[in-house]
Amino acid sequence: MEIIDRLSAGDPEKKKYYLRLFLDTLEPELGRLKSCDVNADQEPIRSILHKLKSQVQTIGAAEAHTLMASQEQTIKGGGAIDQAGLDKTCELLSELIQNLQDQL
Amino acid sequence: MSKHLKIALVDDDIPNTEVLRDFLIRNGYNHVDKFHDGESFLESLDRFDERAVVLDFDLSGGGDLNGLEVLEAIKERSPQTHVIFFSGQDSLEVAVESLKNGADDYIVKSNAAFALVKTSLDKVYDLQVLRTNEKRNQRISWALALGWMITLVGVALYVAN
Numbered sequence: 267m268e269i270i271d272r273l274s275a276g277d278p279e280k281k282k283y284y285l286r287l288f289l290d291t292l293e294p295e296l297g298r299l300k301s302c303d304v305n306a307d308q309e310p311i312r313s314i315l316h317k318l319k320s321q322v323q324t325i326g327a328a329e330a331h332t333l334m335a336s337q338e339q340t341i342k343g344g345g346a347i348d349q350a351g352l353d354k355t356c357e358l359l360s361e362l363i364q365n366l367q368d369q370l
Numbered sequence: 371m372s373k374h375l376k377i378a379l380v381d382d383d384i385p386n387t388e389v390l391r392d393f394l395i396r397n398g399y400n401h402v403d404k405f406h407d408g409e410s411f412l413e414s415l416d417r418f419d420e421r422a423v424v425l426d427f428d429l430s431g432g433g434d435l436n437g438l439e440v441l442e443a444i445k446e447r448s449p450q451t452h453v454i455f456f457s458g459q460d461s462l463e464v465a466v467e468s469l470k471n472g473a474d475d476y477i478v479k480s481n482a483a484f485a486l487v488k489t490s491l492d493k494v495y496d497l498q499v500l501r502t503n504e505k506r507n508q509r510i511s512w513a514l515a516l517g518w519m520i521t522l523v524g525v526a527l528y529v530a531n
Binding site: 269270273284287288290291313316317319320321323324 | 382383384385386388389392393396428430431458479480481484
């Protein structure tokens, strides 16, 4: 969030603009992630994780970023994540979205 | 200080591209365009004559081309354009491949990534300034040499007469 705070430089409207930009991607992608099936091909999961991990990093959600990066690597390396892992990611993303919405 | 370097950001990550663009503008780069897929960027390449491109590897959210394919097309059509790879892939293979194909730098998206992109663009900008100065100095040298030649011919004609 540091970069967003720096760029918005105390302008609350500018900060809201950035937060909405991230929410516009995070919310639908979380919906897509929740509907993924861990027992099927996990490439769609990897693709969503790849897309979102840079964004959660920019927002400053370190725990979510570390988990998502590690899950992406697992799938890329030919492994698979389990339902509990996917649920944990969705939970962290939901908290992050709630946190961003609270700041609007 | 305003830095005159035409920059294109090519990344399917819409919010991060917007934040990076604002960050670069805040740091003096006043001409930054955004493209969310390789195809639309390549269409504009000839028209806009970008001098530096910050290019993501995985553009699957935008179009069919990946960053390496876009890099190849840039180098074919505009070899003088500088390309900085900016990727979420911490992959040695992609890094080596991009540098082998003419990328100037490979930056992995991380906490410090925006600052690293700026540092890399600063180098491109400095190089561009250096080249412009070299060309200007060359023109001045030629003008001086020509001036001397005209003077010498004038003197020679004067002495001959």
